[in-house]
Amino acid sequence: MSFFTRSNPVMFPLQSTGVVIKPITDGCAGLVNFKSIPWRAKLYQVSGGGPIADGQPVVIVGREGNVLLVEPA
DSSP states (O other): OOSOOOOOOEEEEEEEEEEEEEOBOSSSOEEEEETTEEEEEEESSOOSSOOBOTTOEEEEEEEETTEEEEEEO
16 A cells, blocks of 8 residues: 555636746646745646746646646646
8 A cells, every 4th residue: 555646636616827936847847836835836738838937827727636737828
């Protein structure tokens, strides 16, 4: 039995916005400032469109564990 299993994504019915403070790439999580708190974040749909740079707005569509799922705004 593993205590560190991956949780299923939870999608938010109302989407909010945040600002990237550490770049998010297709393969790596970055950081997003959401309600004045830094959160780990990763792309919800890996699109191959390149990284999301610092200062760019993102739409928060859900979470997976304590990692936010985001899309470019």
